[in-house]
Amino acid sequence: MDAFRTRTLRLVAPVVLLSSCAALLSGCSDSSSSRKDGSTTTQAAVPAAANDLQDDYLRVIKNVLPSVVQIQASKDLGSGVVYDDKGHIVTNAHVVGNEKHFKVTTANSQAEQTATLVYAYPDQDLAVIKLDKLPDGLKAATVGDSAKVEVGQIVLAMGSPLGLSSSVTQGIVSATGRTVSEGTGGGGTGATIANMVQTSAAINPGNSGGALVNLDGQVIGIPTLAATDPDLGDSAAPGIGFAIPASTVKTIADQIIKEGKVTDSGRAGLGITGRTVVNDDYQPAGVAVVEVRSGGAADKAGIRAGDVIIKVGDTDITTIISLSEALAAEKPGDRTKVTFVRGGNEETVDVTLGEI
Template sequence: MPAGPRPTGPRAFDRRLLSAGAVVALAATVVTGCSSGSSSSSSSPAASSSASSAAASAPGGSNQLQDDYQRVISDVLPSVVQITTANGLGSGIVYDTKGNIVTNAHVVGSATTMTVALPNSTKTLDATLVASYPESDLAVIKLNSPPSGLKPAAFGDSKKVEVGQITLAMGSPLGFSSSVTQGIVSATGRTVSEPSTAGSPGATIGNMVQTSAAINPGNSGGALVNLASQVIGINTLAATDPDTNGSVAPGIGFAIPAATITSIADQLIKDGKVTNSGRAALGITARTAFDAGYQPVGAVIITTAPGGPAASAGLQAGDVITKLGDVEITTLNSLTTALASLAPDTKVTVAYTREGQSKTADVTLGTLATA
């Protein structure tokens, strides 16, 4: 699920999963991607599930929760595929009957061609990259010869996702295709930064869904599903614990929300690029500012876009941003993370210093420009 590194196979974790990456906004956990690095895989026609003991059959009759799990798996698992590139493997979700499949950008990486294995099939299908948008870690690929009977997934309403809802994570963890784990929505609205690696800038993504469902390398691009058989997110990141040499922190995973998936995927399919990112921006280029002791003290503006949000509010090159709303800004990364949690057209107070003087400006955020 990380951006950049590829999923590792059953015996090797993704390099990114073991690297010390960016810190989750609310805890000292390091997020890592969930694709598998080796192209080897272990196919399993039947889904494996970590359903809790509460879902076990009760004496004297079937258990309703178990029945619900099995219904959802039957509904959605046929829409979850395994994607293999020259560098590794991950998962994807059938988006339409034309053969478009949505996945994480880091699953695709730099590949323009790949193979896709449908559930319960021993045959692989060739696919080609439609377009990728690493800034939101999303990509669309398309089957060259879509078979009949493709089953697109149904996507849920992100506004209706609530803490405590039961979730199922579907994908190919460690190369074991058609695997299912279960948990709950642990939190919503998380802003998480992926670790940067060679070939991947490490996206900062807002409004992510946190889940306790087990997510491992190879799950990247797979489906996080509710009990209404709707995809509420794409499994993208697992957390690691820096106090245990980067081992995976059980029960802390993150998924890109459905609203972001459908918005970006529709644009990639229609235009081959993203024209409306839906991400907030100040309209500046910047870098981390350091004091005389080489300690980070903010984000210094290098340039402002003419007529952009910052310029319109009076900010200029050389100003050092120290606060965005209630969030302290000490580095460029902290500014990027703060912006990722906000929406375009939001009005926010920016605190900054100019020639040693502290100042503030009210800025109406714009939309992050796209290529």
């Protein structure tokens, strides 16, 4: 499994799983035929709705799959999406790791292309690489609007799960607006990512960096994480995967392509370095401020090194991950209250959030 990179995560907050039962209703007409003994046999016609849905699948796959590529680093393998006609490919930062050069295989050719890293942004687990030479027939994907994604929409996940290039799985959007945190073990970036799209489409190792596509043929997300179930020995929880929303992909990728780096993360920050602390029962109890950036949001609010942050707004803070998740729901410039412990006493201050 070390050869493939799809990050798994342990959910740090209870998740309500959505399930639904759908009845397929169709107005079928029967086709009848006569037998030699005079009796008749009846065969139900294939529902028109089923044919229409299959046609939609085939159309989307035909149009989008050529825009999904396989990315091979020296040891690891993942997927990517052709972002424009200049050869830029967007993928996950954990797919590229610390490497600079890659081999890329497109859907319509087995010939390997070479590509070079433009920039990786681990804080949002996104990266852009660029093909060194444009192959014939290269087709950029159409990136959709995350705001229009709804629970229940049918989606297709395209990529190279387990090294099986140009593979497609199907499912639905099972939730939106999830904030999830990625581990740091096994090559994970440790990113906390907001507004992720949750899907029942199978997300397996190698799918990372590929495409989550709606039936309009638009990429609505980049498959990135598969949930794990601690009760099953941290094995993947079936039917719970997460994709970085298209809006985040566009924001980050456009900056990387234009500036060669991310100049505006759009993510709120306190301007501190912190670590999780535990109480007398060895349970996580807050985030100790190790360092405060001069002129940052915390500095301006009077927060100092040694303070232990226990609440942001109405959200209790017990770990560095819970702090990251609380801030992921905010925007730079937002005002919020931060409660911390200093010298055994609780204090609350108003903070105007800065930017990571």
